[in-house]
Amino acid sequence: MSETSSSPKRPKSRVESAETSPKWRRRAEARPAEIVEAAYEVFSEKGFAAAKLDDIAARAGVSKGALYLYFETKQEIFEAVVKQAVAPNIGAIEQMALGFPGPFEQLIRMMVPRVAELADKSNMGRVIKMVVGESGNFPEIARVWHDDVIAVGIGLLTKVIVRAQERGEVRAGDPRQYAISIIGPLLTAVIFRETFVPTGAKPFDIPALMQQHLETLLPGLLTTSART
Amino acid sequence: MSETSSSPKRPKSRVESAETSPKWRRRAEARPAEIVEAAYEVFSEKGFAAAKLDDIAARAGVSKGALYLYFETKQEIFEAVVKQAVAPNIGAIEQMALGFPGPFEQLIRMMVPRVAELADKSNMGRVIKMVVGESGNFPEIARVWHDDVIAVGIGLLTKVIVRAQERGEVRAGDPRQYAISIIGPLLTAVIFRETFVPTGAKPFDIPALMQQHLETLLPGLLTTSART
Amino acid sequence: MSETSSSPKRPKSRVESAETSPKWRRRAEARPAEIVEAAYEVFSEKGFAAAKLDDIAARAGVSKGALYLYFETKQEIFEAVVKQAVAPNIGAIEQMALGFPGPFEQLIRMMVPRVAELADKSNMGRVIKMVVGESGNFPEIARVWHDDVIAVGIGLLTKVIVRAQERGEVRAGDPRQYAISIIGPLLTAVIFRETFVPTGAKPFDIPALMQQHLETLLPGLLTTSART
Amino acid sequence: MSETSSSPKRPKSRVESAETSPKWRRRAEARPAEIVEAAYEVFSEKGFAAAKLDDIAARAGVSKGALYLYFETKQEIFEAVVKQAVAPNIGAIEQMALGFPGPFEQLIRMMVPRVAELADKSNMGRVIKMVVGESGNFPEIARVWHDDVIAVGIGLLTKVIVRAQERGEVRAGDPRQYAISIIGPLLTAVIFRETFVPTGAKPFDIPALMQQHLETLLPGLLTTSART
DNA sequence: AATGAATGAGCATTCATTCAT
């Protein structure tokens, strides 16, 4: 879980005293994060509807009632779980990509492994699975995720490609489609891992997969002049 | 929906009577398929848990009780829905691919648009979404889908690539990863369509996307000697 | 309970067949009335919030789930109970009063005992108690009851008095206040019966009370010329 | 609220220390009354079951936990609220009535406006509403209220009437019924005000109503010789 | 004395499943 804590209803402690002795303030500060963490596990295993608040509470080590001290509904907990996976590194990556001074090939060779690493290690995969699975029931969540994550990611990649095309580094072609060409195998591998690997399917080595994918794709993506 | 009827518990007609009014007969025979068709719609919209048998029955134009004449549980209906999307054309494609006499490039240039077309038109996307979303609750279904569809598809592609590598048409490299390189953008686009397009996201032209993807990928995939 | 059944969501029987053999149609037709009857008892004993649907269901001899075949919420059941006591005889009394050709004294001497009898025998008292007790939480119910019962009753009495004043039979004075002078002791006695008699208070003989009240009130209400 | 403090569980001050800061002391002493005052408002608006201790605590300006320093249960708070409205002026009125030396007519002409004024201004109406509404759940409270308030009031009036009958001032007739004849319209108007006026019903001018009621009733109540 | 976080029993509501007709 990242520290990008969404802002759940925090029971307002009266003075927010200077130095909270750890024994004093019970667990009030930590609770929301603990709950979201537990909820993340349960939701990603069962999906929204099949997840029981009893289970979430138990896994968070609190009573069912305590959930309602920090969240108003089950759906709000779900939204917190999904949001908490949203902003994590997108901003950082965005900075890096748009500010990068060198040629497209260098940029992409730096970014793709980094993103692959991220996808491999983080829980983004399970969150994607949740968003996909519940998009029918929570269009709003799907919309937010699209706007905040997917569109930003694809848009960033597209922008980088357009710029490279303008500089003659990338061949003519629909840049948004190129973005999917680049990133599609990664998403597929992540979803595959979350969906089929637990039932016994042979997993992919995601960084290796993306490394090879990049080597395969670049010759057809770069203009002859841009090729190293 | 195809006629590949899954095998729901068909109520044993007590006497298998000589001549029943043909109109009646026909309806009765069609029932399971109608139910699965309706269930497919509801499940793919809501997911397993949020789908109500009331809705399925209503959409199938039968009473709720009637569902239990053909299926024993909600889960069994769900399995029928998923299975019914399994067999679709994999077999045909398999034949085509493995029997293809020409070079890899020709084969892949023929297959990919065909599969893209299929993915674009069929409801496979929604079924994938269902399988992804419910894989946590129904590992068995995920397993079956993997074994019967995913593994077969990837395996087929892998096999074709291995053969092409042996003939010096495809560069060295992990053939299973190459398979994902080829097909990943398609799966990503399909899932994107099912998940985000309904909430307003700009859709992809899937055949065009795969056409461009192929042109981009082939230069790096084929050996220099195999290039047209 | 009167037959003035409000119209609860009746499970639509498919053909409403001509003669429903009592053994065939289960209890579908009778159920709503039975439920309302049971709910009336529980609500009037406990009030809205403290009434448990379990109790209502048990007393109606059905399962808890069955309640939801006929009503959508607890509140809707409550409203049905209250409404069902609304229209009962108001209409009849209204006809009688407004169409009465004789002098005011005759009319009032006929009406008051009749209404007293009604209040004594019917369950109106308990319903009034419910409306009073829950008016804070269900202003809408209080409003409906006021508009449909209280205002009609007071309005009717007021109208009769105004007419009698115009004919010189009743002394000058606020006719709406006269109405309360006439009917107030009856309402008080009814509420007293519902509230305090169950805890051991000595009840009033309501018809006798109203008889004496009328004899006491009439001399001051009628003009000298109208006195018998 | 009056100072007739009910007796809530006062936390035993451990040392009954010599001199505590007087400001502190005062607050502590006032707490129970403040709580009862707040509870009165909430209970009279919502009824017992729908009243939340959270609301009561908030309105009293204390924490929820603090309620339990003074009362052991919700019901005990409720009882304190009801009791606190009991003693109000009944005693004073009783003295006045029983000690009155003049004729019945004078007594009643003095008492009724005074009681009407009281009913009009005090919160008795809301308490009556509460008692009526919760009598099913709290028979004990209903009993206490009957014994301490209702029976006393009716009994007092009855006693006065009996005495007047003995002196030949009031006609023959059931004196307890006469009491209801006199006071019923007042109670009806009070309950009407609490129940229906908040939903938009036209209120009664209670003192005026009772004035007219008295003028109407007295001719039939007094003997010819007692008439002024 | 006072706080307010935490508890957990309690209840309205839903829905897969059964079965009398």
Next chain:
DNA sequence: CATGAATGAATGCTCATTCAT
């Protein structure tokens, strides 16, 4: 075969009550 009324276990949410601080 078919119906749909009926069931009852399951679950989200509430709120009086407790207790560590």
